[in-house]
Amino acid sequence: MKTVLLIEDDRKLTLAVGVRLKAMGYEVVTAMDAVTAIGQARKSKPDVVLLDINLPGGDGFMVAQRLQGLMQTSATPIIFITASKQPGLKDRAKEMGAVAFLEKPFDATQLADAIEMSLYSGLPFESETSVAESAG
């Protein structure tokens, strides 16, 4: 069974997404702040990380950087989740090597697609829109 580490500071959203992920057949471990998240990642060696950007104790980008520096999680795919509409977040997520970027509220299909893509294909997100790169 694949393990998903869900790092999200809203208790109810953690509960809801946790229930959904379990129903999809994943094992779920959670952390509600940046510091706990690092410890939890080291301990549980997740197959994929769902990472909120606004977190107490340090933002999601900082957590991602720490996770990429840890032996246990250096290659673990990261999916960012955020409620923020601040411009530039998606680009930063891309730069950090995230496999997907979900805006809250997201639906079960988006969540399932993002996780499956990160687990089985490893393609960077939105590769389908990069058709014009060679011409630009």
Next chain:
Amino acid sequence: MCTLVAIQCMNLALRNDPVGIMSEAAAASETIRVLMIDDDVQYSALCARYLKSSNRANFTVTFASSAAEGFKELDKAEFDCLLVDYLLPDLTGTEVVRALRDFKADPYPPTVIMTAQGGESAAAEAVRAGAMDFLPKRTVTATSLVRAITNAVQKNSLRKSMAEQSSKLRRANQELKTRNEEIQRFYQVVSHEVKTPLAAAREFIAITLDGIAGPVTAYQTEMLTYALESCDQISAHFNDLIETTRLESKKMVLNKELTALDEVVTRLFASMSSAVDSKKVFLKKRLLNEIPPFWFDCNRVIQVLSNLLGNAIKYTEPGGTITMAVRHDREAEVVEIAISDEGCGIAPEDLERIFDRLYQVGGTGDDFMGAGLGLGLSIAREIVQLHDGDLTAQSVVGEGSTFTVRLPSTNPLSK
């Protein structure tokens, strides 16, 4: 040197002798402080006499024999008007005006240039450089001199008040801009704080709806579906608010790439499929001719077309058809995307205003389909306009509506 001494004496004499010539004009309420820069002492004295004899204003005159000396006087005291001989020993009148403009703090006093005979073209040049007026020295009379100076002072005070007005406007504009940015930040914060609990609520509803929390009856499914739609509506409204403030503050930047429209349409149709299925309408695509790849912001165009298709689906009865017709007008270098529905149509009085911000058809917003904030179409039009395109609507009540997006197919880099 001799001239300089003479002028200094004259300055002293005039300052120390308030009786005499000055007293004649004392009746006039307004005082106009004139700085006269001319190396011809006698001519300067003549002009001073002309001014002092006027009862239009109370003139005080200070003398300088060169531009350098004039600038010294300007540093010492304030003047309402400068009377400058075009040919000074150190600078020309034009150079004096330029130096004033470039080195003296604005507002500098208005300048009237005095020219020798035949010096009109030089004087015109000085006026272009910023002098207020010019007078031929030979034909100067008391009246023409007084008129030129009082006119220059009046014109200058008008100019000053206009400058003040425009700086007031600039400040007000800046304040509005700041205010707009504050509103934008406010929406962003509110949106952020609302969306996390909204995501939780939506997910709990979805979990229940999907039967993960136990069996659900058909009636409960219907109710929960409405709840889910309401969550999505709240989310969409916040997105629209943020988009509107972003467009208003000109913060939206397009990310144009050379893109094949057909691929975009395929993606768009896939994303609309659940809405199409649940409304039981038909969605058709008609490619009228070959569309070459062209430059546009793919995500923004998808946003526009989703909005238009979403509306079309919303207003089309089950069984109805929505058509997206795409064609390339090679001559006009325009790609035209027309979305037609078989909905109830839009009344002419509404059609005029549907692109206005916050305009809601029907106005009340209590209809069961949810009228929305009235931002969607205004955002769509602004995004299309950012592409240098246009978005228009035609409609016949009872037959349906067509929304047409026109985007230039020209390469923006080749302009």
